[in-house]
Amino acid sequence: MTGSVIHGGWVFPQLSSFVPGRLCTRYAAIATANARRSFGRRKSYLFTTNCVNNVAAVTVASDHNYGNKQVISITPRVYDYLLSNVREPSVGSSWFFPTGLYDTLNTSKERDSSALQVLRELREETATMHGSQMQVSPDQAQLLAMLVQILGAKRCIEVGVYTGYSSLAVALVLPDSGILVACERDKNSLEVAKKYYDRAGVSHKVDVRHGLAADTLNSMIENGEGCSYDFAFVDAEKRMYQDYFELLLKLVRAGGLIVIDNVLWHGKVADPLVNDKKTESIRSFNRALMEDERVSISMVCLLAKRT
Numbered sequence: 001m002t003g004s005v006i007h008g009g010w011v012f013p014q015l016s017s018f019v020p021g022r023l024c025t026r027y028a029a030i031a032t033a034n035a036r037r038s039f040g041r042r043k044s045y046l047f048t049t050n051c052v053n054n055v056a057a058v059t060v061a062s063d064h065n066y067g068n069k070q071v072i073s074i075t076p077r078v079y080d081y082l083l084s085n086v087r088e089p090s091v092g093s094s095w096f097f098p099t100g101l102y103d104t105l106n107t108s109k110e111r112d113s114s115a116l117q118v119l120r121e122l123r124e125e126t127a128t129m130h131g132s133q134m135q136v137s138p139d140q141a142q143l144l145a146m147l148v149q150i151l152g153a154k155r156c157i158e159v160g161v162y163t164g165y166s167s168l169a170v171a172l173v174l175p176d177s178g179i180l181v182a183c184e185r186d187k188n189s190l191e192v193a194k195k196y197y198d199r200a201g202v203s204h205k206v207d208v209r210h211g212l213a214a215d216t217l218n219s220m221i222e223n224g225e226g227c228s229y230d231f232a233f234v235d236a237e238k239r240m241y242q243d244y245f246e247l248l249l250k251l252v253r254a255g256g257l258i259v260i261d262n263v264l265w266h267g268k269v270a271d272p273l274v275n276d277k278k279t280e281s282i283r284s285f286n287r288a289l290m291e292d293e294r295v296s297i298s299m300v301c302l303l304a305k306r307t
């Protein structure tokens with residue numbers, strides 16, 4: 001079975017030579033699963049995202065290796081510009097397109113203006129917390145939400161919720177009948193997430209699962225939920241990526257989408273001098289994906305600046 005491979009996105013050659021301590025790259029790939037032995041023929045997509053944090057300068061000239069495209073410098077100014085074009089909700093804005101959240105919220109004037117700001121408020125509260133750099137950036141959240149909408153997803157899974165920013169972005173665009181299974185091992189973070197699900201009026205769409213994500217995913221499979229999900233986002237333990245991927249391939253339907261974060265891992269995967277366990281594990285995961293004919297993949301790079 002042959003899977004089509006989509007290669008898109010941005011290239012950061014010689015990444016390790018650019019202020020490596022200040023670069024944090026995340027990557028994601030899109031994969032199409034063409035076949036599953038135990039679940040029959042299927043097609044799903046895996047999408048992985050990158051984030052480059054605090055990039056001082058990434059300067060690369062045009063090069064025929066990159067199709068004569070110039071790899072642009074990403075500076076804080078460029079990233080600020082990008083962020084200024086993100087529709088994170090603010091009062092009166094219809095960030096998330098004509099369907100989903102905004103329509104729902106408009107049915108209740110009371111909820112309207114406050115709920116539209118919930119993501120922003122969650123981000124602000126998270127910024128004061130330990131581990132806040134783990135949260136996806138507004139542009140990443142917007143992309144996740146858009147992918148969910150394009151897919152028409154109703155049943156979603158998130159592995160690694162933290163305080164809930166990415167899961168809230170997804171839940172907000174799900175239809176009222178939609179569900180997001182939110183897997184997280186840290187109870188305290190989940191308390192924050194639940195508070196904001198409530199405030200945004202999406203608690204009924206989020207099935208919070210406290211515990212180790214692999215256990216939760218396994219129990220969902222045992223529960224007969226195979227091939228019943230449209231979308232999954234993975235943003236948890238890096239050394240578990242291959243396991244999460246295999247479990248999610250069983251849970252996500254043919255034609256579904258799996259998004260995997262952090263696959264460039266601060267640029268370390270491209271640096272031969274870095275050989276720690278997490279980096280090695282992500283490298284090996286990326287290599288395996290390249291060979292995996294069950295899926296079509298696409299690696300893209302998103303930018304995020306640490307606060």
Ligand SMILES: C[S@@+](CC[C@H](N)C(=O)[O-])C[C@H]1O[C@@H](n2cnc3c(N)ncnc32)[C@H](O)[C@@H]1O
Pocket residue numbers: 134135136159160161162163164165166167183184185186189211212213214235236237240
């Ligand atoms: C990068 S953060 C997730 C950020 C989140 N997606 C957001 O945008 O705010 C990773 C989270 O995964 C959780 N995590 C790590 N390993 C886990 C595991 N084995 N099972 C469940 N959650 C796990 C951590 O507690 C942490 O909250």
